[in-house]
Amino acid sequence: MSRRAATLTVASVIVLLLAVVGSVMPVPYVALTPGPTKNTLGTDDDGRPLITIDGRKTYPDEGHLNFTTVTYRGGPGGRIDLFTALTGWLDGDTAVVPEETIFPKDESQKQVEQENTRQMQNSQQSAEAAALRELGIDVATRVVIEDVQKDRPADGVLKPGDEITAVDGTKATSVTQIVDAMSAHDIGDTVNVTYKRAGKEHEAALKTVADPTGERAVVGIVLADQFKIPFKIDISVGDIGGPSAGLMFSLAIVDRLTPGSLTQGKFIAGTGTITPDGEVGAIGGIQQKMIAAREAGATIFLTPADNCPDARTARPDGLRLVRADTLHGTIQAINAINTGKGDVPGCE
Incomplete structure (x- = not known):
């Protein structure tokens, strides 16, 4: 065998070995691809309405x-291999991001999934409140308290299900109010919390500690x-988690509770978190969500x-x-599209 042939043979073997290693080598990245898109005005795969309203x-x-x-x-429980990551980087429909973007280092995959479920539940409640207030x-x-963190000042004093009614003697009726009241304290201060448990009111004096960033008192x-919704609204989306469907839930509830058609038969998709007061917030994966929407029609x-800059550069053809x-404002924009009158804010 000539020297050149031997060199080519060795090089081929090395390339093959690298290919084999690359095909099984796990890497700390996650591949994001377009997921399912569901019509909040329609039904699920079993024919049940995604949103049911009784009593109205x-x-x-x-x-x-x-x-x-x-x-x-991908993720800590099943990392993708190197070749999958490389293929994703070359695919315009896929985003490959560091694992900690989706799974913080101090949280397990199960904890992240549980948090996503909690966010979806909170998103549904906020969507209901925003829609009804709009009407x-x-x-x-x-x-209410959803969770008490172990080895923190509230541990052993407060419990999940307790209702917080005041902080430092000032009445509190929203999470925002309580967060603002807590922010007024320095680390090490004592905060007085008034809460209800089993219908009885109690008070607790808790000494604050630093949050994981070391910047806030908690x-x-x-x-x-x-x-407290005056009639029954049920939103059922299966095992989908996260807060990003809030805007679409609110729009669907408003549409279902008002005469006429908000969409005028159009195929509208979207995304965005929602606050109980109707403020729309940014989400992740905007590129993949737009692709999913366009492919669905x-x-x-x-x-x-806040997602407009990224959306503008990755907008699929045919999607406004x-x-x-x-x-x-979103309802006004949809009405302006339907009538041809009024301003329609874009992402330009």
């Missing part, structure tokens, strides 16, 4: 208000707003303002971007 007159709409999702591969329907609010509780995509700042 509802109205039909033949159009679409689809929320969009992202599917991921002028009164919604009462209370703040007592170690996870809070959530709970809303959407022609209009409702885009949170409509900037969503608030629930009220």
Whole structure:
């Protein structure tokens, strides 16, 4: 065998070995791809409505208000291999991001999934409150403890399910109010918390400690707003998690509770978190969500303002971007599209 042939043979063997190693070598990255998109005005795979409203007159709409999702591969429990990551980097429909972007180092995959489930539940409640407030329907609010962090000042004092009614003697009716009150304290200060348990009111004096960043004073509780809705609204989306469908849930509830068709038969998709007051927030995976929407047939995509720069550069052909700042403004924009009158904010 000539020297040249021998060199080529050795090189081929090395390349083959590298290929084999690369095909099984796990890497700390996650591949994000377009996920399922579901019509909040429609039904699930079993024919059940995604949103059911009982105790209030509802109205039909033949159009679409689809929320969009992202599917991921990888994570601490099943990392992708090097070749999958490289293929994803070359694929325009896939985003390959560092593992800690999705799975913080101090949280397990199961904890992340549980957090996503909690965020979806909170998103649904916020969406219901935002929709009803948009329609002028009164919604009462209370703040409850969802979780008490181990070895923090509240551990052994407060419990999940306790209702926080005041901080330092000032009445509190929202998570935002309580967070603001806590922010006024320095680390090491004592905060006085008034809470209800089993219908009885109690008080606790808790000495604050630093949060993981070392910048904020905390007592170690996870809070959530709970809303008293005057009739029954049920949102069922299976095992999909995260907060990013809030805007689309709110729009669907408003549409179902008002005469006429909000969509006018159009295929509208979108994304965005929602606060109980109707403020729309940014989400992750905007590129993959737009692709999923367009492939499903959407022609209009409702885009949170902070996601507009990325959405603008990755917009699929045939998809019109409509900037969503608030629930009220988004409804006005859809009506302007339907009538041809009024401003329609875009992502330009």
